[in-house]
Amino acid sequence: MPVSNIDFNEYVKGYPNFPKPGILFRDIGPLLASAKGMYSAIEQFEVQLSGIKLDLVAGIESRGFLFSTLLAARLGIGSMMIRKPGKLPGQLVHQSYDLEYGSATLTIQKDAQVAGRSILLIDDLLATGGTMAAAKSLLQGCGAVVPVCAVVVELAALGGRTVIDAPVIALQVYDD
Amino acid sequence: MPVSNIDFNEYVKGYPNFPKPGILFRDIGPLLASAKGMYSAIEQFEVQLSGIKLDLVAGIESRGFLFSTLLAARLGIGSMMIRKPGKLPGQLVHQSYDLEYGSATLTIQKDAQVAGRSILLIDDLLATGGTMAAAKSLLQGCGAVVPVCAVVVELAALGGRTVIDAPVIALQVYDD
Numbered sequence: 001m002p003v004s005n006i007d008f009n010e011y012v013k014g015y016p017n018f019p020k021p022g023i024l025f026r027d028i029g030p031l032l033a034s035a036k037g038m039y040s041a042i043e044q045f046e047v048q049l050s051g052i053k054l055d056l057v058a059g060i061e062s063r064g065f066l067f068s069t070l071l072a073a074r075l076g077i078g079s080m081m082i083r084k085p086g087k088l089p090g091q092l093v094h095q096s097y098d099l100e101y102g103s104a105t106l107t108i109q110k111d112a113q114v115a116g117r118s119i120l121l122i123d124d125l126l127a128t129g130g131t132m133a134a135a136k137s138l139l140q141g142c143g144a145v146v147p148v149c150a151v152v153v154e155l156a157a158l159g160g161r162t163v164i165d166a167p168v169i170a171l172q173v174y175d176d
Numbered sequence: 177m178p179v180s181n182i183d184f185n186e187y188v189k190g191y192p193n194f195p196k197p198g199i200l201f202r203d204i205g206p207l208l209a210s211a212k213g214m215y216s217a218i219e220q221f222e223v224q225l226s227g228i229k230l231d232l233v234a235g236i237e238s239r240g241f242l243f244s245t246l247l248a249a250r251l252g253i254g255s256m257m258i259r260k261p262g263k264l265p266g267q268l269v270h271q272s273y274d275l276e277y278g279s280a281t282l283t284i285q286k287d288a289q290v291a292g293r294s295i296l297l298i299d300d301l302l303a304t305g306g307t308m309a310a311a312k313s314l315l316q317g318c319g320a321v322v323p324v325c326a327v328v329v330e331l332a333a334l335g336g337r338t339v340i341d342a343p344v345i346a347l348q349v350y351d352d
Binding site: 013015018019025027029030032033034035038039042056059061062063065066067068069070072073076077078079080081083086087088089090109111112 | 189191194195201203205206208209210211214215218232235237238239241242243244245246248249252253254255256257259262263264265266285287288
């Protein structure tokens, strides 16, 4: 397929009041359903990542996994999972972070051997940035470098970009 | 990269007694970490799927997502998510199934429009087959055809293949 600049807004569907009242959920289901849309998304990521040395792509559970392996394959590098507690076997490293109510924890495997490696963090969506920032801290705490992060959708009004100390590539930005 | 027949056992690590005593967990982390391993896995899937008409790849949450988009991109078709309750927005279709203790439910979006389409079901691992069989019933109940399923790892002693009324492609089979 040729290089194409598509309107990613056509591949993201808004669902008001999900998962709770007042939230407008931005769903990437239509993007997944479209071979053309997915091809264009991965191509856009690749173009915007050109010139950045990367050794691994780390996908954040669960929807980050939809993009981590696909982009890693395109870049010719490996990938890894960043998961919630209780999911990964073996010796783990943990990072907790605050949510609006309570807290959450992310884990990676010590076997992932991230020390000294340059890692792209990827997820489907950037909201407040809490999860992405915690994932970045987790990798950096293990000696990795995270030169850039990438998402399909950014909810700019929530300011996630401001809490992440690295450039964030976003294919579709919503201001509301 | 050239066509290659690699030993996928080298890319799967066993963790005894995870997630509970007596279970030998088969982890695909090393496969993800290897660009060569992932390339070979997707290539093997493609070779074994040749001649089968497919319209969509459905990945089962969460690790199925690591393969659904990557294989869909390779085949030039779209993908979709099969998820646990509470994760997908919009109108859903549900399918419950029995576990060793209790039950679980899978959901897809009605918007996925699966009726009349030929869908490959994919997950990282086939154990008892309960989840894969429920996912297949869910898609078929919506009018889809599931001509084939695919996994990276099959735990043959658990008999999962016998409860799925379709061929199952597996890259690495363990008998113990």
